[in-house]
């Protein structure tokens with residue numbers, strides 16, 4: 544493990560609560576709900592994400608995904624979460640802390656998605672805000688970075704709403720939907736006011 548910590552970060556009982564939502568690490572038993580939601584939301588999500596491999600929604604690929612997640616958590620590389628609506632425990636989306644950089648950076652990236660039928664209900668912004676104490680106090684990082692396409696108005700709205708500051712435009716920053724695309728970079732620094 545890359546870091547000595549005062550708690551077990553791989554714990555399957557880790558439960559992060561936000562307004563109307565909670566987040567926890569993905570489990571094999573989430574497969575049906577996750578795959579159904581991703582399939583129903585395919586047209587809604589794919590313009591904003593890396594290309595989905597042909598077998599992405601298969602049970603086998605999900606098993607591989609869970610294994611990778613466990614390794615990433617153990618190695619302090621990434622912390623993937625699924626988001627659940629508190630009122631009915633529905634799996635509504637996800638948020639992933641990735642690209643954890645220690646040393647002099649103490650920074651990470653944060654990405655998120657919502658199932659189409661759960662969008663614009665305030666659930667993703669609640670999930671993202673709920674992760675801030677985890678990032679700053681538990682992981683002891685200093686900076687969270689998120690990037691979005693300049694035409695992704697919902698994502699920009701979310702980032703501004705929860706307290707991020709726009710820092711600039713990065714050229715051909717990520718390969719999204721099969722193309723290297725410019726991205727707006729946003730960041731939240733420990734101590735920044737959050738909504």
Ligand SMILES: CC(C)(COP(=O)(O)OP(=O)(O)OC[C@H]1O[C@@H](n2cnc3c(N)ncnc32)[C@H](O)[C@@H]1OP(=O)(O)O)[C@@H](O)C(=O)NCCC(=O)NCCS
Nearest residue numbers: 591656657662663664665666667668691696697698700701
């Ligand atoms: C971007 C995304 C995650 C937002 O999730 P969400 O659950 O709808 O977000 P919230 O309901 O918490 O909304 C937060 C803010 O986002 C903005 N927003 C959300 N949906 C919007 C829409 N359809 N149009 C304009 N702004 C929108 C608003 O500013 C909103 O704040 P408000 O409700 O106070 O006006 C969701 O639209 C999504 O998954 N989109 C497809 C995939 C994607 O874009 N992923 C992110 C890549 S960077």
